[in-house]
Amino acid sequence: MVTIAIDPTALPALKLMAKRAGKDSVQELAGQILNEWLVKNKADIARELIVDRIARHRMTQFVTIPFVRTGSIEEAAETAYRKIRASRAQPPLMMAEPMSILRAHDRPTGDRLVKRYFSTLRRQFDRNLPAIAISETLKKNGIDSTFLHYHCLLAIPDHEELRFRRWSQNFWSKIGVQKVGFPVKPSIFRLDSQxxxxxxxxxxxxxxxxxxxxxLSGYDAQPA
Incomplete structure (x- = not known):
C-alpha cells in the first residue's frame, strides 16, 4: 500500500476534514482528494496504469464478475425502462428491490469480495499471481447506470487453466450466496494476446x- 506524504502543518486540518467526511484516516481522505483532482483534470492516469501493469505480465484469462442474479426482475425492468425512456414515456413506479443486484453504491462490498477472490487465488495457484480488476457501473454511453460488475485480467499458467475455471465458478457460486444472497456467475474467456x-x-x-x-494484486514481485 502506498503512503501519501503529508506536510505536518496540514495534518490537524486534514484530521478534522477526515472526521467530518466520515473517513477512517487522513490517508483515505488524501487518496480521495488525489483521485478527484486526477478526474477533474482529466489526467488519464487510470488508462496508463492499466496498460503499464498489463505489459508487465502475460495475462491469460479475462473474467467478468457480474453482481446481478441471472434472469432477475431487475434485468427485465432495466430493459423495459430503456424502451420507455427511448419513447419519452413516463418511467414505471419504483418497486421494492429484492437482494438480487448490486449497484454503484455497493462498490465497497464488491471490492471486498474481489480482493478476497484474488487473495484466495494466490493461495491456490501462485502467491505472486498478477491480477487486475476494473469495476464498472456505467454503460458505454457513459450516462445510464447499470449493475456493479468487474472486468478482471489474470496471469494464470496455461496448464492450470481448467482447474482455475472450475475453481472460480465454484468460488463465486458459494461466496455469492453467502455474502449477497444469490450465486454469482462469472464469465471466463481465454486471452490470446496482450x-x-x-x-x-x-x-x-x-x-x-x-x-x-x-x-491490483501481485505487483510487489518483479515480473519474470
Whole structure:
C-alpha cells in the first residue's frame, strides 16, 4: 500500500476534514482528494496504469464478475425502462428491490469480495499471481447506470487453466450466496494476446475514470 506524504502543518486540518467526511484516516481522505483532482483534470492516469501493469505480465484469462442474479426482475425492468425512456414515456413506479443486484453504491462490498477472490487465488495457484480488476457501473454511453460488475485480467499458467475455471465458478457460486444472497456467475474467456487484454480492460475507461476503481494484486514481485 502506498503512503501519501503529508506536510505536518496540514495534518490537524486534514484530521478534522477526515472526521467530518466520515473517513477512517487522513490517508483515505488524501487518496480521495488525489483521485478527484486526477478526474477533474482529466489526467488519464487510470488508462496508463492499466496498460503499464498489463505489459508487465502475460495475462491469460479475462473474467467478468457480474453482481446481478441471472434472469432477475431487475434485468427485465432495466430493459423495459430503456424502451420507455427511448419513447419519452413516463418511467414505471419504483418497486421494492429484492437482494438480487448490486449497484454503484455497493462498490465497497464488491471490492471486498474481489480482493478476497484474488487473495484466495494466490493461495491456490501462485502467491505472486498478477491480477487486475476494473469495476464498472456505467454503460458505454457513459450516462445510464447499470449493475456493479468487474472486468478482471489474470496471469494464470496455461496448464492450470481448467482447474482455475472450475475453481472460480465454484468460488463465486458459494461466496455469492453467502455474502449477497444469490450465486454469482462469472464469465471466463481465454486471452490470446496482450492487445486483446488491453482492449477489453480499457473499453469503458477514459480520462474521467478514478484510479480508486482499479484493484491490483501481485505487483510487489518483479515480473519474470
Amino acid at each position: 492487445d486483446l487484454a488491453i482492449r477489453y480492460s480499457l473499453k469503458n475507461v477514459d480520462e474521467r475514470y478514478p484510479i480508486e476503481n482499479i484493484i
